[in-house]
Amino acid sequence: MNLIIYKMIKNEKGYAIAIAITVSLILFILGLAIVQLTDTEIKLSKKTYESAYAYYLAEAGVNHSLWLIGNQRSPNVGSPPGTTPGPATLGDGQYYVSVFDNIITSVGIYKNYLRTITVRYDAKSYQLEKGYAVYAARSPNIPSKVYFYNATTDPNACVVTDLSNDTLNIDGYVFSTSTPSAEPPSSIPLSDLGYVWNAAAKYNPTGNINTHFRVYPSTPDLKTLTMGTSFYDGYLTIAKASGQGSLGSTTYIDSLTVKSGAEDALYYKGNVVVRGNVTADASDTPSDVAPALVAVYGTLTFDKTANVCPYVTFMAAGGYDTTEGNVDAVMIRGETVFQHNVEVYSRSNILIIDGTSVVGFTPTKSFEAQLDPALGGSSFLAKNKIEIDNKSVGFEMNMAGIFWAAGVKGGGISVSTRPKGNKITIKGGLICSGGTVSFPNNSHLIKIYYRDGFRPSNIASAFGGLLEPKLIYSTWRE
Numbered sequence: 171m172n173l174i175i176y177k178m179i180k181n182e183k184g185y186a187i188a189i190a191i192t193v194s195l196i197l198f199i200l201g202l203a204i205v206q207l208t209d210t211e212i213k214l215s216k217k218t219y220e221s222a223y224a225y226y227l228a229e230a231g232v233n234h235s236l237w238l239i240g241n242q243r244s245p246n247v248g249s250p251p252g253t254t255p256g257p258a259t260l261g262d263g264q265y266y267v268s269v270f271d272n273i274i275t276s277v278g279i280y281k282n283y284l285r286t287i288t289v290r291y292d293a294k295s296y297q298l299e300k301g302y303a304v305y306a307a308r309s310p311n312i313p314s315k316v317y318f319y320n321a322t323t324d325p326n327a328c329v330v331t332d333l334s335n336d337t338l339n340i341d342g343y344v345f346s347t348s349t350p351s352a353e354p355p356s357s358i359p360l361s362d363l364g365y366v367w368n369a370a371a372k373y374n375p376t377g378n379i380n381t382h383f384r385v386y387p388s389t390p391d392l393k394t395l396t397m398g399t400s401f402y403d404g405y406l407t408i409a410k411a412s413g414q415g416s417l418g419s420t421t422y423i424d425s426l427t428v429k430s431g432a433e434d435a436l437y438y439k440g441n442v443v444v445r446g447n448v449t450a451d452a453s454d455t456p457s458d459v460a461p462a463l464v465a466v467y468g469t470l471t472f473d474k475t476a477n478v479c480p481y482v483t484f485m486a487a488g489g490y491d492t493t494e495g496n497v498d499a500v501m502i503r504g505e506t507v508f509q510h511n512v513e514v515y516s517r518s519n520i521l522i523i524d525g526t527s528v529v530g531f532t533p534t535k536s537f538e539a540q541l542d543p544a545l546g547g548s549s550f551l552a553k554n555k556i557e558i559d560n561k562s563v564g565f566e567m568n569m570a571g572i573f574w575a576a577g578v579k580g581g582g583i584s585v586s587t588r589p590k591g592n593k594i595t596i597k598g599g600l601i602c603s604g605g606t607v608s609f610p611n612n613s614h615l616i617k618i619y620y621r622d623g624f625r626p627s628n629i630a631s632a633f634g635g636l637l638e639p640k641l642i643y644s645t646w647r648e
Contacts, residue, residue, distance in 0.1 A: 577605025
């Protein structure tokens with residue numbers, strides 16, 4: 171009996187070992203499958219990430235080309251790998267764009283992935299030559315020492331356009347030519363008076379009609395001006411994420427060499443003070459098609475004797491992300507000189523003043539933005555306000571450029587000459603698509619010349635195409 175029980179127990183032990191081995195084998199196989207599945211998921215996730223990265227690069231290429239189209243530059247960006255000049259670089263990836271028959275084809279490249287986007291766009295052609303010396307949502311008061319000149323080839327151009335329903339008060343003068351035969355205090359011949367237009371057809375004093383200005387006989391060719399900022403905002407986002415310095419810090423630049431194109435763009439996370447020469451790299455000189463790019467997430471100041479070479483685009487956020495602020499994101503002061511075709515974008519305000527606020531520095535002249543007759547002046551864009559103030563240095567401020575404020579926070583354009591300041595001359599024009607154009611202090615003359623053909627259409631400018639091109643999203647293909 172005991173022998174039988176012993177044999178039964180021995181057999182059960184054998185079964186238990188077999189079962190244990192079988193269970194262990196099953197668990198091992200299941201564990202191996204889970205490991206393989208996890209590894210597969212990781213690889214799939216990595217592939218999905220890399221593919222998505224390439225897609226976003228292609229999307230960045232679409233936005234880059236769209237901005238170029240809106241600014242009348244060549245819409246093509248880079249070229250396929252292995253060709254010259256090659257793809258544009260953004261972050262750890264690349265992209266290149268070709269445009270034909272209003273169709274944008276953008277290819278994003280990240281590691282082994284290529285993603286392609288094609289989309290059609292629609293754009294209306296509207297060049298700067300169709301503009302005005304003043305084009306304002308509101309410009310209710312033009313004081314006695316403010317003169318506007320029509321420096322175009324069309325003597326019948328509308329020089330001042332006020333879109334508001336307020337009364338347009340003009341004590342200053344509007345001329346139909348850049349060189350009138352007489353200026354105040356002499357009486358002005360009627361043929362030398364330029365045209366103005368007010369949406370409400372209200373002018374004051376009425377006695378100044380045909381003695382200070384003429385009323386435009388019909389409705390001018392009005393345009394809805396939209397400031398396209400997506401290109402600038404994209405670079406400012408990169409500046410905040412990976413720019414030099416840290417948030418709130420200040421980088422002082424006594425000398426800066428810039429190269430053309432997006433791949434050599436300079437990024438700063440904090441504030442920047444430029445107080446020396448900004449020069450072009452001799453081996454990679456910026457041009458109208460490929461300007462140098464400098465993006466500052468903080469504030470940007472041009473101080474003392476800053477001198478900026480042609481074809482440089484500066485952009486500053488003033489520490490704001492997508493919401494525009496009401497701070498001086500860009501300040502220009504001292505003896506700063508902008509050579510032709512410098513472009514400045516502020517997500518908030520631009521302040522241009524004389525040099526008295528520069529500690530330990532006695533200026534010999536004020537800010538100057540130069541005009542090359544064959545190329546053009548510069549462009550100043552502010553999402554909220556532009557303030558030009560000649561306060562106390564005693565030197566003239568001479569600027570060739572277009573000054574455009576969108577007035578998103580109720581700002582506009584303000585031009586002032588204080589008692590201790592001096593004359594301000596602007597050769598280009600003022601555009602205020604929101605807010606008011608005002609002249610709060612006019613102790614000295616303010617002369618504004620609207621220039622015909624301010625710059626050729628192929629020159630870098632945020633104002634070449636005042637209407638931003640629009641994507642037709644129904645044609646978007648991936």
